[in-house]
Amino acid sequence: MEKKFNLPQRIRLANLPTPIEKLSSYKGYNMYVKRDDYTGVELSGNKVRKLEFIIADAKEKGADVLITTGAYQSNHARATAAAALRTGLKSHLLLTGEEEPIKAGNFLLDLTFGAEMTLVKPENFYKSVEIMQGIAEEYANNGQSAYIIPLGASNEIGNFGYLNAFYEILEQEKELGIEFDAVVCAVGSGGTYSGLLLGNYLSGSNKKVIGINVSQDKAYFEEVVERIANGSLELLGLEKKIDKSMINIIDGFVGRGYGLSTEEELGFIDNMLKTEGIYFDPVYTGKSIRGLYQTLSNNPELIGLEQGSNILYIHTGGFFRLFAG
Numbered sequence: 335m336e337k338k339f340n341l342p343q344r345i346r347l348a349n350l351p352t353p354i355e356k357l358s359s360y361k362g363y364n365m366y367v368k369r370d371d372y373t374g375v376e377l378s379g380n381k382v383r384k385l386e387f388i389i390a391d392a393k394e395k396g397a398d399v400l401i402t403t404g405a406y407q408s409n410h411a412r413a414t415a416a417a418a419l420r421t422g423l424k425s426h427l428l429l430t431g432e433e434e435p436i437k438a439g440n441f442l443l444d445l446t447f448g449a450e451m452t453l454v455k456p457e458n459f460y461k462s463v464e465i466m467q468g469i470a471e472e473y474a475n476n477g478q479s480a481y482i483i484p485l486g487a488s489n490e491i492g493n494f495g496y497l498n499a500f501y502e503i504l505e506q507e508k509e510l511g512i513e514f515d516a517v518v519c520a521v522g523s524g525g526t527y528s529g530l531l532l533g534n535y536l537s538g539s540n541k542k543v544i545g546i547n548v549s550q551d552k553a554y555f556e557e558v559v560e561r562i563a564n565g566s567l568e569l570l571g572l573e574k575k576i577d578k579s580m581i582n583i584i585d586g587f588v589g590r591g592y593g594l595s596t597e598e599e600l601g602f603i604d605n606m607l608k609t610e611g612i613y614f615d616p617v618y619t620g621k622s623i624r625g626l627y628q629t630l631s632n633n634p635e636l637i638g639l640e641q642g643s644n645i646l647y648i649h650t651g652g653f654f655r656l657f658a659g
């Protein structure tokens with residue numbers, strides 16, 4: 335579908351379009367998965383789509399170094415470090431975690447990419463923005479320009495990644511001869527969800543856009559999504575029109591907390607591997623797709639779709655978790 339607005343510049347990093355595959359039907363719903371875990375290898379997962387726009391902005395502003403933050407096993411930090419190498423930039427990661435980081439998974443890749451690192455204790459992580467600003471100043475003192483990417487690349491520029499992905503889905507609907515009634519994703523920092531919501535709004539396609547939060551709570555993400563989605567509309571020169579009534583986030587699946595798992599969650603992930611042959615990670619995709627299935631089974635009114643509806647779950651990545659020890 336043609337866009338009635340001009341997206342800002344973007345650098346090509348992701349392998350697009352990502353495929354859409356059918357899963358086994360569930361409780362009478364037709365389940366599909368969009369494999370955004372296939373956006374690449376080193377550069378895999380959802381952050382790559384956001385980084386295409388954010389790094390274009392960084393380059394335009396003359397950046398030499400990308401600074402960002404996350405947990406030791408952050409997919410976003412790893413994707414940023416890889417994307418920096420591909421685009422001729424340096425990266426500096428501010429990472430945190432409860433215990434000494436294990437040299438495995440994403441963290442091992444970060445080390446291998448040669449990313450600069452600052453490690454911070456979890457109790458000091460609330461100061462991460464301030465610390466990143468301090469790191470940026472140090473670069474400035476050495477004559478280098480640093481560009482700070484927020485947690486999860488979720489901001490008004492990062493949103494364009496999933497705004498674009500929504501239009502990609504509309505194209506794929508035509509090719510596949512399927513209309514999706516709902517698009518569902520994990521909500522970890524909010525940018526994937528708000529991008530999809532913007533796509534739905536701007537294309538007028540009237541799908542249900544459903545998020546399942548894996549950290550914080552629904553009220554927190556309603557604030558975030560409203561703010562950054564309207565920020566994107568402003569950048570596009572459009573009226574700010576996103577309000578909380580348009581946001582559909584299903585709460586109740588954070589479980590023991592961000593990054594922590596329950597037996598039930600791990601059992602669900604194992605079952606998806608054994609029945610569908612697809613790996614969903616415990617931090618984001620496993621929790622959220624389990625939340626989707628549980629809701630379809632126990633509270634279908636929260637989703638509000640007829641049996642026989644087509645539901646598209648966005649697989650946002652997390653593969654390296656499998657090798658994180």
Ligand SMILES: *Cc1c(COP(=O)(O)O)cnc(C)c1O
Nearest residue numbers: 409522523524526618650651652
């Ligand atoms: C970051 C991440 C998410 C969450 O996306 P947000 O845009 O931050 O809400 C989901 N899945 C994976 C694998 C991620 O790395």
